Each structure stands twice: as C-alpha cells, then as structure tokens.
Amino acid sequence: MQALEQKILSEGIVLSDQVLKVDAFLNHQIDPVLMQQVGKEFAERFKDQGITKIITIEASGIAPAIMAGLELGVPVIFARKYQSLTLKDDLYRSKVFSFTKQTESTIAISKKHINQNDKALVIDDFLANGHAALALIDLIQQAQAEVIGVGIVIEKSFQSGRDLLIEKGYRVESLARVKSLANGQVEFVAEAE
Ligand code: 5GP
Numbered sequence: 001m002q003a004l005e006q007k008i009l010s011e012g013i014v015l016s017d018q019v020l021k022v023d024a025f026l027n028h029q030i031d032p033v034l035m036q037q038v039g040k041e042f043a044e045r046f047k048d049q050g051i052t053k054i055i056t057i058e059a060s061g062i063a064p065a066i067m068a069g070l071e072l073g074v075p076v077i078f079a080r081k082y083q084s085l086t087l088k089d090d091l092y093r094s095k096v097f098s099f100t101k102q103t104e105s106t107i108a109i110s111k112k113h114i115n116q117n118d119k120a121l122v123i124d125d126f127l128a129n130g131h132a133a134l135a136l137i138d139l140i141q142q143a144q145a146e147v148i149g150v151g152i153v154i155e156k157s158f159q160s161g162r163d164l165l166i167e168k169g170y171r172v173e174s175l176a177r178v179k180s181l182a183n184g185q186v187e188f189v190a191e192a193e
Helices: 002-011 032-046 062-070 133-141 161-166
Strands: 052-056 076-082 092-095 103-109 119-126 147-158 172-180
Touching: 002 032, 002 147, 002 172, 032 052, 032 062, 032 119, 032 147, 032 172, 052 062, 052 133, 062 076, 062 119, 062 147, 092 133, 103 133, 119 133, 119 161, 133 147, 133 161, 147 161, 161 172
Parallel strands: 052 076, 052 119, 119 147, 147 172
Antiparallel strands: 076 103, 092 103
C-alpha cells in the first residue's frame, strides 16, 4: 500500500535492525486518514469472505481494526491484556509472548461476543514472530469460530511470523512488507517477491 509505505519512510524511526517505531501515525499519535485507507484496503482484500467479526489486541491493533470493521460493517473485538486473571469462566484466554516487552501475558475475550457461527478476521498493527496473531487465532478457535485470515498493517518479513502462519494454513495480507531494517534504513519487499 503506497501511502502507508510513504508514511513509514517519512515518519517511521528505525530503533534497531529488529524494531520500527511508528508512534507518529499508528502506535501513539494516530493518523485517522491513513487508518481509513488501511481499513478500506483490508475490506477490499477480505470482502466476499462472509466475515462477521474482527478480532484484534489492545491497544495498537484497535485503530486499524475499527476502520476495517467500519468498512466491512462488522463488530470489532479487542482482546484485553491481563496481568493476573481472576478465575472467570466467561472468558476465552490465551498466553502471548510480547515481542516489544519480552514478557508473557494473558489475553482474553468474552465468550459473549463470539461463537461457532462467526467468521473472524484477525487484524494487528505489526507481525514479527507471529505470537500475537497465533494467540488471537487460538481465542477464535476456542470459540469454534472460523479463522478467515490475518490482516497486518506492517509485516517485518525478515522475522518468522508470516511463514509460520502460512505454514499453518492461514491467509496473511500485509499492507506494508518490510524486508530489512539494517543500517537504519527501511527496505520494502518488492511487489513481485
Ligand atoms: P509478534 O507477536 O508477531 O512477535 O509481534 C507482534 C506484536 O508485537 C504486535 O502486536 C506489535 O504490537 C509488537 N511489535 C512487533 N514488532 C514491532 C515493531 O517493530 N514495532 C512496534 N512498534 N511494535 C512491534
């Protein structure tokens, strides 16, 4: 997605050869016009799939997920992160290892909002090693709902997440695919790759 790649080049900050900071338009300050375009692009790629729910994770997945939900006309559920969970049986729970914090936490969604008739689209801001996406998929599967695919705003293609998800049979649609962050430079995967 051209506008997104331009924004990454102009406002993204390469923190290391593993981490890209996009606090100027996605992770802290949010560019609503760009997010609307992101939502339209996800909707275009996943239309005609009968999606009934979008599932994301707080906090940074919410903005793109909301915009996709608006375009597709479906509700958005964001999994909540809990430090410690009191035992409640009205929640589906899964453990996720955080790429940015390097700690494990539990995420959960209410059983009320998803069931076996749902066709769910997972959306997140970044794809690194795939832990967050797989935890969201796990929640959807606990509800016996169908996973239609995974929509990612920024994929770091040099990390293992994409291959892992594809190997497991999931469709992955990433709007920007970063090939490398080496030497402080963002390099994108060419269209044909
Ligand atoms: P994964 O679970 O795929 O290893 O990592 C994805 C999650 O970690 C995303 O939800 C995102 O919040 C965070 N993340 C991974 N890589 C980056 C990065 O380079 N920059 C930022 N800002 N967040 C990242």
